[in-house]
Amino acid sequence: MTGAAGPAAKAHEIAVSVCRRAYARIEPALRAAVDRLPRHLALMSGYHLGWWGPGGDPAERARTGKAVRPALTFLAAEALGAPPRHAVPGAVAVELVHNFALVHDDIMDGDTTRRGRPTVWQQYGTGAALLTGDGLYVLAADTLAAPHTPRSTWAVTLLTRAMLATLHGQASDHAFTRAPWSGPGAVTLADYRRAAAAKTGALLAGATALGALLAGGGPRQVARLALFGRRIGVAFQCADDVIGLWGRQSATGKPVGSDLSEGRRTLPVIAALASGTPAGDRLAALLHRHRGRLGEAELPTALELTEAAGGRAAAEAEARRQQEAALAAVAGLPMPEHTRTELHAMAHYLTAREQ
Numbered sequence: 001m002t003g004a005a006g007p008a009a010k011a012h013e014i015a016v017s018v019c020r021r022a023y024a025r026i027e028p029a030l031r032a033a034v035d036r037l038p039r040h041l042a043l044m045s046g047y048h049l050g051w052w053g054p055g056g057d058p059a060e061r062a063r064t065g066k067a068v069r070p071a072l073t074f075l076a077a078e079a080l081g082a083p084p085r086h087a088v089p090g091a092v093a094v095e096l097v098h099n100f101a102l103v104h105d106d107i108m109d110g111d112t113t114r115r116g117r118p119t120v121w122q123q124y125g126t127g128a129a130l131l132t133g134d135g136l137y138v139l140a141a142d143t144l145a146a147p148h149t150p151r152s153t154w155a156v157t158l159l160t161r162a163m164l165a166t167l168h169g170q171a172s173d174h175a176f177t178r179a180p181w182s183g184p185g186a187v188t189l190a191d192y193r194r195a196a197a198a199k200t201g202a203l204l205a206g207a208t209a210l211g212a213l214l215a216g217g218g219p220r221q222v223a224r225l226a227l228f229g230r231r232i233g234v235a236f237q238c239a240d241d242v243i244g245l246w247g248r249q250s251a252t253g254k255p256v257g258s259d260l261s262e263g264r265r266t267l268p269v270i271a272a273l274a275s276g277t278p279a280g281d282r283l284a285a286l287l288h289r290h291r292g293r294l295g296e297a298e299l300p301t302a303l304e305l306t307e308a309a310g311g312r313a314a315a316e317a318e319a320r321r322q323q324e325a326a327l328a329a330v331a332g333l334p335m336p337e338h339t340r341t342e343l344h345a346m347a348h349y350l351t352a353r354e355q
Contacts, residue, residue: 008352015071015349018342022074022091023067025084029092033139044132048103048120063115068350069094069207075343076211076225079335089143089152090210093159096140098203101166103133108174137163144210155210162206169199176265181292182273182284187265189274193234196267200240201233224329228343231326236350238319241266242312245303257299260306263292267318272311279308323351 034045046052050063070091077087105111106119107129113119121129144155172195176187208229212222244259245268259266272280273287283305286298294302306312326347330340 008348011345011348012352014342014345018075018346019067019071022071023064025074026067026070026088026092026095029088029143030095033092033096033143036139037135040128041132041135044120044124044128045099045136047123048099048114048132050115054123063117065095065099065115067095068346069098069204071346072204072207072229073211075339075346076208076217076229077215078211078339079225079330079333079343080212080215080217080221081336082215086214086216087211089147090155090207090214093140093144093155094203094207094210096136096143097159097163100133100136100140101203103129103136151213151216155213158209158213159206162202162209165198165202169195169197169202173199173265177263179265181287186273187270189267189270192265192267192270196234196237197230200237201230204233204236205230221333224333227329228326228347231322231329232347232350235319235322235326235347238267238315238322239351241268242315242319245269245306246312257294257303260302261294261299267315268306268311270311271314272306272309275309275311275314277309279305280310283309319351323347 030049031046031051034042034049036042037045043052043056046056047054050059050065052059073091073094074084074087077084077090102114103120106114107121107126111119112122117123119129120132124132140159141156144159145152172191176191176195180186205226206229209222209226212225217225241259244264244266245257260269269283273284274280283302286302286305287294290298327344330343335343
């Protein structure tokens with residue numbers, strides 16, 4: 001493999017290895033935390049985390065998450081020279097909180113499958129799924145608080161503030177679906193960036209900030225690594241928006257264009273509608289005509305118009321810009337060279353995602 005594909009493939013390989021290493025480090029503590037839940041909640045949590053089937057029987061094939069957030073927590077700690085064990089409570093907490101959000105998001109979005117099998121609410125019911133998500137969140141806070149040190153207290157505060165920001169972002173994203181597609185009151189690119197920085201960037205910023213904090217980092221180091229996480233979170237969301245429209249169903253598990261057919265205000269469509277191009281105007285007319293809910297017959301045309309109006313290119317360019325800003329945030333921080341290489345690999349991995 002040569003040319004651009006070579007470095008990209010190498011970055012992907014490094015990032016996947018970093019994530020696998022992170023999951024191996026947190027899995028024992030993650031399982032111990034889940035074991036503290038009431039039996040039925042532990043069963044549903046373990047099912048969601050991919051450890052076993054609906055009745056607690058061993059899973060035929062593990063369907064665990066990618067452990068991106070724990071990987072960033074460990075890398076932030078390693079960047080400051082701390083051994084990985086210092087970051088374990090933070091890495092476990094961000095993985096628990098991430099999965100709490102997934103369980104609740106599946107309910108809100110009506111998603112019936114995740115990682116190739118029924119979601120928790122689909123398998124066990126909405127009420128049970130809500131309790132499962134709540135349990136994961138409580139475990140996250142308790143895991144951070146357990147050491148009872150000044151830094152563990154600060155860590156809990158950092159996590160709760162990250163989640164408060166995430167809630168603000170999710171509330172904005174939910175409100176976007178009620179906004180007009182164009183004209184007064186339409187979602188702007190600035191609106192989108194603010195919501196993405198909160199909805200997706202806040203928890204990634206929390207992950208890196210927790211790693212730095214638990215490693216003994218000072219305010220400047222924590223802030224720099226938090227900025228890396230926030231910026232790469234926005235880049236991740238931009239890349240996810242492209243996948244939500246043009247991603248292959250075999251890779252995403254969702255039909256091509258699903259975000260648009262469901263009326264979600266994602267960056268490619270927002271940028272296309274704001275482009276002032278004939279294609280953007282035609283897209284606006286199409287969305288207004290069908291009240292933003294496109295059927296299978298209209299979806300191919302809408303996707304073509306979005307791309308012709310520059311929506312896809314704008315989202316990809318924004319992802320690159322945010323990635324560059326993330327790397328710039330930590331460029332001046334002294335750290336081991338192998339850690340810097342792995343941080344760069346994670347930045348590329350989260351931005352150039354498989355479609």
